[in-house]
Amino acid sequence: MALIVTHELTRRFRDVTALDGLTVSIEPGITGLVGSNGAGKSTLVKILLGLLEPSSGSANVMGHDVVRENRAIRSLVGYMPEHDCLPPEMTAAEFVSFMARCSGLPATAARERAAEVLRHVGLFEERYRPIRGYSTGMAQRVKLAQALVHDPRILVLDEPTNGLDPAGRDEMLALIQRTGREFGISVLVSSHLLGELERVCEHVVLIDAGRLVRAERLGALTGETGTLLVEVDGDVDAFCAALVVQGLVVQRDLMRALVELPNGDDAESVARVFATHDIVRDVAVATGVGLLRIERRRGHLEDLFAGANT
Numbered sequence: 001m002a003l004i005v006t007h008e009l010t011r012r013f014r015d016v017t018a019l020d021g022l023t024v025s026i027e028p029g030i031t032g033l034v035g036s037n038g039a040g041k042s043t044l045v046k047i048l049l050g051l052l053e054p055s056s057g058s059a060n061v062m063g064h065d066v067v068r069e070n071r072a073i074r075s076l077v078g079y080m081p082e083h084d085c086l087p088p089e090m091t092a093a094e095f096v097s098f099m100a101r102c103s104g105l106p107a108t109a110a111r112e113r114a115a116e117v118l119r120h121v122g123l124f125e126e127r128y129r130p131i132r133g134y135s136t137g138m139a140q141r142v143k144l145a146q147a148l149v150h151d152p153r154i155l156v157l158d159e160p161t162n163g164l165d166p167a168g169r170d171e172m173l174a175l176i177q178r179t180g181r182e183f184g185i186s187v188l189v190s191s192h193l194l195g196e197l198e199r200v201c202e203h204v205v206l207i208d209a210g211r212l213v214r215a216e217r218l219g220a221l222t223g224e225t226g227t228l229l230v231e232v233d234g235d236v237d238a239f240c241a242a243l244v245v246q247g248l249v250v251q252r253d254l255m256r257a258l259v260e261l262p263n264g265d266d267a268e269s270v271a272r273v274f275a276t277h278d279i280v281r282d283v284a285v286a287t288g289v290g291l292l293r294i295e296r297r298r299g300h301l302e303d304l305f306a307g308a309n310t
């Protein structure tokens with residue numbers, strides 16, 4: 001069963017249409033919700049959580065309608081909001097157990113569960129310090145812990161790496177991936193940074209100006225392309241020119257030659273792919289360049305998104 005389904009979902013704010021007839025189905029697993037700033041990601045997330053009502057259209061989460069059954073949805077979903085929302089005077093332990101009590105756990109169970117999720121996010125040792133003294137990365141992890149404390153089936157993370165430095169981003173992404181696997185729950189994570197999502201997501205939903213651009217499995221999007229990437233050390237122009245003389249279709253990209261490969265799985269196409277490798281090797285020898293790398297180029301979300309907007 002699909003995890004989340006929207007049908008012709010539209011949300012207007014006065015003269016702005018934040019979501020414009022969005023129809024999408026999101027499968028279980030880790031899904032990236034990608035779009036540039038203002039694309040409508042937060043609006044979609046808030047509608048799914050029952051925090052905003054659609055202007056028209058419908059959406060459901062695990063079969064529950066977001067308007068009529070939003071109480072049921074809140075017990076199934078853990079939400080990490082984008083903006084700062086933590087009480088600075090409380091300790092992480094106090095705040096996360098408070099959130100556990102809000103979801104109905106008795107005091108002792110709430111404290112235990114808070115300690116457990118704070119250990120999961122790597123804040124066990126620091127849990128009795130006031131949040132005021134936390135770094136941005138630690139504060140983000142408290143937000144993640146409170147989203148997990150009521151044992152949700154789905155985690156919704158709105159721009160969880162916002163404000164983090166590259167090392168902090170890496171840690172947060174690894175934590176998100178681990179959380180999905182260890183807790184066996186589905187994750188919907190929004191970001192405007194495509195490269196990030198590429199690393200942790202199994203599916204991706206691309207939206208632009210409130211409309212669906214694509215929704216696919218990531219493997220299908222970033223699988224091998226029909227291009228051979230050849231990185232060389234030496235005169236790359238002479239190398240590319242010599243490949244063209246041999247009848248190959250070549251594009252130069254900095255110190256790399258991007259060589260078009262024959263399409264198809266039939267024996268003849270496969271033989272021509274091998275022959276292309278041989279030509280590349282022989283031309284490298286003839287033009288005196290060093291071969292640093294030869295590999296099938298993989299697709300990137302960036303390429304896809306650029307393509308989608310042209």
Ligand SMILES: Nc1ncnc2c1ncn2[C@@H]1O[C@H](COP(=O)(O)OP(=O)(O)OP(=O)(O)O)[C@@H](O)[C@H]1O
Nearest residue numbers: 013016017018035036037038039040041042043044
């Ligand atoms: N409460 C609101 N009142 C008026 N306009 C709004 C409101 N919330 C969102 N919008 C507008 O709707 C559009 C989509 O906003 P949304 O916050 O959903 O985008 P986003 O993809 O989450 O972007 P960001 O990453 O910048 O948060 C934007 O043009 C935004 O200005």
